[in-house]
Amino acid sequence: MDDRNMDTSSSPSFDVSHDHPKSIIHIDIDCFYAQVEMLKNPELRSQPLGIQQKNIVVTSNYEARKFGVTKCMLVTDALKVCPNLKLVNGEDLHDYRAASNKIFLLLQSWKCPVEKLGMDENFIDVTNLVQEKLKTNMDNITIPGHLYSEPSIDCPCGCHIRLKIASQIANEMRKRIYDDLGLTTCAGISHNKLLAKLICPLHKPNDQTTIYPEHGSSFMSTLPSVRTIPSIGTKTTEALISHKIISVRDLQEVPLDVIKEYFSSDMAVRLKNLSMGEDNTPVRQSGRPQSIGLEDSFKTVSVKSEVEEKFTALLQRLLILVGEDGRIPVSLRVTLRKKDVKRLSSHRESRQCQISSSLFTINSGSVSVTEGGQQKLMSIIMRLFNKLIDLTKPFHLTLVGLAFTKFQERMTGRGSIVNYLMNDLSVQSVLNITNDCDTSASSMDYSAASPSSSTTTDLSDAEVEPSPKKPKKVTWIAKRRCLSREDVASPSKLKVGELRLNSRELEKVSELRLNSRDKSLTPRASPARDMSETSDNLRDIAEGGVCDDCPSYVDKDVFNALPEEMKNELKAMWKNSSNSEMPRASTRNMNKSKPNTLLKYFVPQK
Numbered sequence: 368m369d370d371r372n373m374d375t376s377s378s379p380s381f382d383v384s385h386d387h388p389k390s391i392i393h394i395d396i397d398c399f400y401a402q403v404e405m406l407k408n409p410e411l412r413s414q415p416l417g418i419q420q421k422n423i424v425v426t427s428n429y430e431a432r433k434f435g436v437t438k439c440m441l442v443t444d445a446l447k448v449c450p451n452l453k454l455v456n457g458e459d460l461h462d463y464r465a466a467s468n469k470i471f472l473l474l475q476s477w478k479c480p481v482e483k484l485g486m487d488e489n490f491i492d493v494t495n496l497v498q499e500k501l502k503t504n505m506d507n508i509t510i511p512g513h514l515y516s517e518p519s520i521d522c523p524c525g526c527h528i529r530l531k532i533a534s535q536i537a538n539e540m541r542k543r544i545y546d547d548l549g550l551t552t553c554a555g556i557s558h559n560k561l562l563a564k565l566i567c568p569l570h571k572p573n574d575q576t577t578i579y580p581e582h583g584s585s586f587m588s589t590l591p592s593v594r595t596i597p598s599i600g601t602k603t604t605e606a607l608i609s610h611k612i613i614s615v616r617d618l619q620e621v622p623l624d625v626i627k628e629y630f631s632s633d634m635a636v637r638l639k640n641l642s643m644g645e646d647n648t649p650v651r652q653s654g655r656p657q658s659i660g661l662e663d664s665f666k667t668v669s670v671k672s673e674v675e676e677k678f679t680a681l682l683q684r685l686l687i688l689v690g691e692d693g694r695i696p697v698s699l700r701v702t703l704r705k706k707d708v709k710r711l712s713s714h715r716e717s718r719q720c721q722i723s724s725s726l727f728t729i730n731s732g733s734v735s736v737t738e739g740g741q742q743k744l745m746s747i748i749m750r751l752f753n754k755l756i757d758l759t760k761p762f763h764l765t766l767v768g769l770a771f772t773k774f775q776e777r778m779t780g781r782g783s784i785v786n787y788l789m790n791d792l793s794v795q796s797v798l799n800i801t802n803d804c805d806t807s808a809s810s811m812d813y814s815a816a817s818p819s820s821s822t823t824t825d826l827s828d829a830e831v832e833p834s835p836k837k838p839k840k841v842t843w844i845a846k847r848r849c850l851s852r853e854d855v856a857s858p859s860k861l862k863v864g865e866l867r868l869n870s871r872e873l874e875k876v877s878e879l880r881l882n883s884r885d886k887s888l889t890p891r892a893s894p895a896r897d898m899s900e901t902s903d904n905l906r907d908i909a910e911g912g913v914c915d916d917c918p919s920y921v922d923k924d925v926f927n928a929l930p931e932e933m934k935n936e937l938k939a940m941w942k943n944s945s946n947s948e949m950p951r952a953s954t955r956n957m958n959k960s961k962p963n964t965l966l967k968y969f970v971p972q973k
């Protein structure tokens with residue numbers, strides 16, 4: 368279907384000599400919170416429904432939208448335009464988060480990088496899958512849903528056929544989300560994230576739109592405000608507006624040199640590129656969040672006991688989230704927003720401190736607080752609060768927040784080997800595993816805004832959290848796909864994504880490692896001694912293996928639990944390393960500069 372009412376001419380500046388190798392899908396759930404509530408209570412389907420957080424309707428179903436109920440409308444205004452609006456409280460995000468995690472997990476089954484953005488959006492880079500499908504007969508394929516504009520040129524790089532295939536994959540994904548989870552979605556398909564995201568809502572709800580690269584800049588020129596571009600935030604928008612650059616077309620037309628007068632050279636180029644629909648930010652596989660937090664905002668609280676009540680409530684909810692996450696927190700942050708009554712302004716302040724992991728216990732992958740642990744946490748929270756507030760003077764708070772900001776480096780932690788084994792991440796080498804699982808905002812900040820007057824989780828990272836995986840079997844499975852003989856001989860070519868372990872297996876390694884850590888810790892007395900022992904271990908590596916099969920630094924319990932294939936690979940690797948690959952100096956540096964190497968994983972640590 369063609370959108371003839373749009374400005375669909377191919378962009379005059381379009382350069383056919385550029386390749387458009389990627390195929391990116393962006394999926395957004397329709398009226399997300401409202402759909403989750405309608406699934407819980409199907410009677411709501413036939414009524415106009417608003418999801419209320421404090422005095423705001425954060426979203427509404429499409430029935431309510433017909434009456435003019437918009438996102439983030441005041442409840443009073445929403446009821447004026449739609450007196451029959453049924454309101455459901457949406458301050459508890461638990462069910463939304465669970466649905467969000469299910470979608471994320473479902474999308475992982477296509478074995479492509481998936482980047483979760485906020486609660487209801489995901490980018491999927493289907494480039495490789497499209498390439499695979501291209502090898503099969505792909506004649507006469509049609510584009511499901513809408514095509515932004517019919518092709519005006521035949522792009523020599525072959526992106527049109529690739530995007531057609533990608534749009535079929537998007538359709539399959541949307542169908543699966545509907546069949547398995549009962550949720551309708553919209554999708555945008557393009558050769559980059561920017562266009563995929565921006566084209567996605569063109570036909571709402573329950574539909575999809577594909578755009579070819581040659582229409583990128585003409586589509587962008589239809590956007591009324593530069594603010595619509597995801598990585599252009601409030602400050603940049605204000606700066607642009609102050610120079611009379613309001614619409615995306617204004618940004619396209621203003622010469623680069625002029626923008627360079629207001630912004631750094633890099634920023635100016637980036638802004639120009641974005642305005643033309645150009646964006647080369649990668650889809651980054653999402654992993655576990657760096658922190659898990661909750662905030663509560665209110666008009667004003669000026670009494671300590673009330674603050675304590677707020678923190679108690681937040682802590683209780685936060686402990687549920689941590690329980691589901693499955694990692695033991697080791698750092699706690701308290702945030703306050705203080706109101707300066709004289710200046711009528713507010714500002715945030717935070718304090719954080721380490722907390723003992725002994726406050727928590729772990730059982731079947733679920734973390735719970737020990738008896739008395741909650742009280743201890745509350746006293747830590749109030750101590751941090753006392754540091755932030757001078758109680759001898761009056762205070763006025765408009766927000767309190769709590770977040771666990773660091774987690775014990777267990778098997779299931781961010782940056783641990785689990786993430787590499789669980790996700791299909793391409794890494795350069797098992798000797799040099801770098802964390803590709805960055806959950807922080809990418810260079811392109813696509814993060815969604817959250818209303819300030821509601822209880823929300825720490826959207827920056829908490830919402831990218833996939834649900835904890837339930838343990839299944841104890842046996843190891845290490846599946847190798849497409850590894851050539853050369854790959855096996857050279858472990859540095861091994862893709863960690865080839866090794867798929869289920870969570871129980873990972874738990875097992877974790878336990879083994881922790882147990883053996885405990886054992887190796889017993890004789891240690893002081894940090895100084897720890898350090899010297901670590902040096903000794905590294906010396907063993909440098910001197911090559913001292914036992915028959917593996918070097919002495921290797922935790923044998925862990926090694927024995929590995930699948931044979933992996934054992935053999937490691938042995939081959941150690942054999943090679945004793946010849947040439949592992950000189951003394953590089954192994955000594957290994958712990959410092961490559962914190963996530965597989966080898967390091969075998970070294971008993973404190």
Ligand code: DCP
Pocket residue numbers: 395396397398399400401425426427438439486487571572815816817818
């Ligand atoms: N949300 C929120 N505060 C906002 C915007 C959104 O709490 N300011 C929540 C409610 C939404 C969910 O995030 O259901 C997803 O946001 P979307 O912008 O994708 O909005 P919806 O999914 O509700 O509607 P649409 O059909 O337009 O995507």
Ligand code: MG
Pocket residue numbers: 395396397398399487
């Ligand atoms: Mg949505």
Ligand code: MG
Pocket residue numbers: 395396485487488815
């Ligand atoms: Mg959204």
